[in-house]
Amino acid sequence: MRPASSFLQSYLSKDQLIINHFLSSIFKAFKSNQGGLVEVKMRQSYSWLFNVILISFVLLKNVKYGSAGITSTFIRSEWPSIDIPLDNEAFAVPEGHNAPQQVHITQGDYNGKAVIISWVTVDEPGSSKAQYGTSENKYDFSVEGTMTNYTFYKYKSGYIHQCLIDGLEYDTKYYYKIGSGDASREFWFQTPPKIDPDASYKFGIIGDLGQTYNSLSTLKHYMQSGGQTVLFVGDLSYADRYQYNDVGIRWDSWGRFVEQSAAYQPWIWSAGNHEIEYMPEMVKS
Numbered sequence: 571m572r573p574a575s576s577f578l579q580s581y582l583s584k585d586q587l588i589i590n591h592f593l594s595s596i597f598k599a600f601k602s603n604q605g606g607l608v609e610v611k612m613r614q615s616y617s618w619l620f621n622v623i624l625i626s627f628v629l630l631k632n633v634k635y636g637s638a639g640i641t642s643t644f645i646r647s648e649w650p651s652i653d654i655p656l657d658n659e660a661f662a663v664p665e666g667h668n669a670p671q672q673v674h675i676t677q678g679d680y681n682g683k684a685v686i687i688s689w690v691t692v693d694e695p696g697s698s699k700a701q702y703g704t705s706e707n708k709y710d711f712s713v714e715g716t717m718t719n720y721t722f723y724k725y726k727s728g729y730i731h732q733c734l735i736d737g738l739e740y741d742t743k744y745y746y747k748i749g750s751g752d753a754s755r756e757f758w759f760q761t762p763p764k765i766d767p768d769a770s771y772k773f774g775i776i777g778d779l780g781q782t783y784n785s786l787s788t789l790k791h792y793m794q795s796g797g798q799t800v801l802f803v804g805d806l807s808y809a810d811r812y813q814y815n816d817v818g819i820r821w822d823s824w825g826r827f828v829e830q831s832a833a834y835q836p837w838i839w840s841a842g843n844h845e846i847e848y849m850p851e852m853v854k855s
């Protein structure tokens with residue numbers, strides 16, 4: 571009886587060596603009842619069977635501890651990649667005077683115990699306060715954030731608010747409320763689990779999203795996947811395709827478009843080439 575190859579042996583843990591020994595004993599017991607040519611044939615076939623069983627044990631052991639992903643069967647449709655019109659409900663402006671829009675969160679520290687909430691108000695600067703807590707409709711804490719705005723060519727941004735909330739507990743659902751009066755809005759997010767090699771946390775990776783009908787289908791598909799955080803690999807809105815009087819408008823529509831996910835879970839950003847905008851008079855090179 572040959573031992574398993576040294577390559578395999580190097581992957582075997584103690585419990586598998588016990589199995590190895592057990593199977594070897596069965597094989598020896600079997601062999602002692604055979605003789606001559608029969609033994610040689612049986613030995614070959616049982617050696618093969620033994621290897622199959624052994625490899626199965628090795629592979630099955632990895633099923634428990636392994637982290638093999640699942641490949642989605644999703645294939646996007648053949649819809650034309652044209653931008654969704656601005657009056658489409660995908661870009662709906664929330665109702666109410668100065669209601670927060672384009673609400674999105676990102677992770678606020680390296681450990682997962684902080685979140686940055688951002689939103690835009692368009693009628694007036696308004697409040698940069700965020701209230702939050704662990705029960706719905708009951709906000710035990712509040713923080714005061716900052717506000718900024720900018721102009722670029724003919725585009726004038728809304729009032730952009732940002733709040734850092736930190737000292738959060740792991741694996742906890744938090745509710746938050748922003749805006750004032752009738753136009754206030756409420757959202758929630760779940761903090762990640764405590765950092766651990768075996769902690770389960772499901773990321774989505776999205777890039778080149780844009781705001782076409784295909785973008786909508788991609789976003790809806792992602793939202794059904796159960797992903798808990800998006801790693802965004804660049805090229806967000808493709809607003810740079812709009813020039814002159816339309817500069818910047820498609821950034822705001824895109825912000826309203828992704829809010830349905832980005833207000834409820836961290837999207838972690840990196841920038842792509844479409845985030846570089848040029849003055850309309852300049853030629854891209």
Ligand SMILES: [Fe+2]
Nearest residue numbers: 778804805842
């Ligand atoms: Fe791209």
